[in-house]
Amino acid sequence: MVISDETRSKIEEAISKYPQKRGALLPAIHLVQADCGHVSKECAAELAEIFEILPIQVMEVVSFYNMFFDSPQAKHHVYVCTNLPCSLRGSRSLLSQLESHLGVTAPGATEDGRIFLGHEECLGACGYAPMMRVDDEYHEDLDVEKAKQILDSLGK
Amino acid sequence: MPKITIDGNELEVAEGRTILQALDDAGLLMNGIDIPHYCWHPKLPIDGSCRLCQVEVEGIPKLQIACDTPVRDGMVVHTQNERVKQAREGVMELLLVNHPLDCPICDQAGECKLQDYTYDYGVKASRTKEPRRALKKNVDLGPTIVFDQERCILCRRCVRFCREIPKTGELAIFNRGDHSVIETFPGTPLDNPYSMNVADICPVGALTTKDFRFKIRVWFLEEVPGICTGCSNGCNIHLGVANNKVYRYVPRRNDAVNDTWICDEGRMSYRRIGAPDRLRECAVRDASGRLEPVGLDRAIDAAASRLRRLIDSKGPGVIAGLASAHATNEDLFTFRRFLAALGAETHGVAVVCGEADDLLVKREKAPNAAGAREIGFRDARAVVDRIGSGGIDAVIALGHDALQEGLLSSEEALANLDTVIVLDTHASEFQRVAHVIVPVRHAAEKLGSFVNVARRVQRVVPAVESMGESYSDGEVIAKLGAALGLEGFDGSYDARQVARDLAAANPAFAGIDLDSVGDAGRPLADAAASEAER
Structure with missing residues (x-):
């Protein structure tokens, strides 16, 4: 079983x-x-x-459903919201800087299988834009440094 | 019962039916009133996914899909006005957004609903600049079916078929929206006894059978109505014929027999018609024991003189008749009359038996077992027993069903007989022992009727001509009867006349002739009575 x-x-x-x-x-x-x-x-x-x-x-x-997977996935799933309010607050540049920080092209996973980075449509946290979702947790009012720190703190 | 008005025609329909169902019940759908549709199929659950069957219903502001809108009394429906036409054009444009339009290399071309409706409702030029979906071509879904994902319009007919009819459910739609595709579960191919029906119901060229694809363009085929001879269900079919060759069987709708389906085994049985082991010429065993090819007259003479010698020395009681459930009622009635005129009382019909299911496939693997019994042939076992006990010197056999079913063996029982006369379509072990062999016609090559397991009389008409020499069983028996000088035999055989004689002689067949039976068949008198009672 x-x-x-x-x-x-x-x-x-x-x-x-x-x-x-x-x-x-x-x-x-x-x-x-x-x-x-x-x-x-x-x-x-x-x-x-x-x-x-x-x-x-x-x-x-x-x-x-996009949230279900039929094949093995990276340990952590990180989705940056790229809908309008987040985009106005710089989420697209945030996403591209996270891409180069991790060395991946979204949507895609790091070679060690630690992080999958993708973008997502509105998650209903527009008041705290830009935001990203890490697994089941919301991280709001982001800037690039803060986001990088969060990613670096994720375990293997 | 609710009355509805469709395009000015008043129609009384059953309660609880939808507009398309009501039209189908009345036999008007695509036969007077054309409502184009893809996902709706008369024998499958309603899906409502293709949106092509939209019609205007007075009193409802938006257009409604005819397949899933229930009728109500006083409903007024318009199926052909400008608004409906525009909606159809819109739907067609969307359905074609991702379609590859590869008709010149598509095997469905000529019988493709997408092609047909594009002529009727298609826009002249594509308005999209975006690339079309690039998906898998040539997907091997299983042993019988090839799938082209790009051509699929996601009507889900095949998905519903697999879930509802064979109940195997191999197919499903994976992913969502623009990414939707039909797939099988990994490691579970589309493999069930009815799998090839998905190619018939696929309105486009997405699902095609490995057997038929790229064999011939369908517009070269003449579709001849006929009956599948694989088992006693007698599924109605169209034989696809070109160049005097049968290229395929496809199911022909008959709600009293097979709905719109046929089993894969029956469908593939068309290959028996032109098989290499078909008998092509008459043969008589010569003094040295070899079978010598001869003409029909010499074969009849040889058979008659052998039989006459036996009748003169031992009487007709030593002659036995073995009928085949592959022969038509007309052949069998002629044979029965011949045996009676001869005075041969030992006779029976051998029926090959096999597996059955609760859908279409029946246990008796021949089309006319019920007819043979109705005409008076008993179980062949009685004949076999008498042969075994040495009471028989001559056997006249239609077909080799008794050998196939293992009732008789050419080595033991038959080898010691004085005379074995065989009328058969295909080669068999009879070749080793028979003294006279006459090739006869396959059901696809002659006029006649069968009685199916539900006691329904169904007609076959000649779809192709036999290759080489061949005759109807009844024709050969009639000539043999004349050669023996039997009463009532002048050597002529006309299936139509024999059917009339049968109707006059046997109350079960009363009122049934080969013209009135039509393409849809008719129940035997007693079956009709019990049907009327219900």
Whole structure:
């Protein structure tokens, strides 16, 4: 089994919150991804078994959403918002300086697999532009130095 | 029942149907009232994704998709006005934004809905400057189907088919929006007994069968209505014919038999028609024991003199008839009449059996087992038993079904017989023991009818001419009857007349002839009665 017992029990708990089993598929994929880092074909097959659907139906959902991955990913995901308010506050130049700092072209990951750098549309933090998302955390009111420090502090 | 008005025609329709379904029920869709559509298919769940079938419904400000708008009493629908036409043009332009327009090298050209509707509703020139999506060409989806991602318009017909009909669900749409593509799950190819239907329902050239693609341009094909002979379901088909050759079978819609589907095995059985092992000439075993090619007259003479010698010495009781469920009702009725006139009471029909499923594939692997039984042939096992007990000296066999099913073996049971006369389409073990062999026609080469497992009479018409010499079984039997001087046999055979004789002689066939049975078939009298009761 690829999905751990702990994750399985969390999935069961999620299922209990929905009138139809399938409703819990999205939370379940989140749980699996948090556990395994990505949703592999084996994970999809096990999820399909839990939800009594076809593995390909799990993969349909995984491929539909940008936040789900079907292949191994970098340790940390960093997304710089490039929507209008952030752009007006310099996010595009911020992004290009982070690109050269890390030596990557967004969207792309560093060679050591430590950081994936990409850009994202509005994350609803326009009042604190420019901003970026590091994994599940928002970092707001950024300047280049502050952003570089945050990236450097990320572990392997 | 709600009444609706479509383009001025008043129509009474069933409750709960959508506009397209109601038109399809009435037989008017694309047959008087044309509403172009891609994603809607009469036998699949509604999707509503292609947006091409938009029509104007009075009282509703925006255009509605006809496939998913339920009818209600008093509804007035316009399908051909300027507003609808403009909407269709808009949808077509969007569908074509990423289409490669590679019709000259596309195998679907000529039967492509995208091509057809582009002629009707396409804009003259593309207004986009952006590059088209570059996707995978020539994707090997499985053993039967090749996929071109660029040509796909994402109507999801194939996805719904795999989930709803064979229930194998191999296909899905991956990614989202502009990045959407049809894919299989890694390591799970499109491989099910009905997989090739996805090529039929694909409205564009995205899904094509490995078997048919690039064989011939479809506009050279004449589509002849016929019946698949693979099993007793008798799926309705079109035979694609050119240059006196059958290039493919495609399913022909018949809601009483096969909806719009056919199994892959049945579809591929067209290859039996022109197979290299088809019998091409009559043959008679000479004194040295070799089969010598002869003309039909000499073959009939040889068969008649062998039979007459046996009748004179031992009586007709030593002659047995083995019918084939591949023969038509007309062939079988002639054979049955021949055996009765001869006084040969041992007869039966051998039917090859195999696997069945709960969709189309039936256990009996021949088109006319029900017809043969209706005409009076019993189980071939009785014949086999009598041969085994030494009570039989001569066998007249239509086809080699008994050998195929393992009821008879050419080494043991048949080798000791005085006379073996075989009328067959393909070569078999009979070649080793038969004294007279006459090549006969495949179902694609003759006029006649079959009775399917649901007791429905269905017609076959000649789609191609036999290569080499060949005759209908009934024709050969009629000549043999005349050569033996049997009562009621003058050597002539006309399938139409035999069908009328059968209808007069057998109440089950009452009122059925080869013209009135039509392309859609008709139930036998008793089946029709029980259908009417329901």
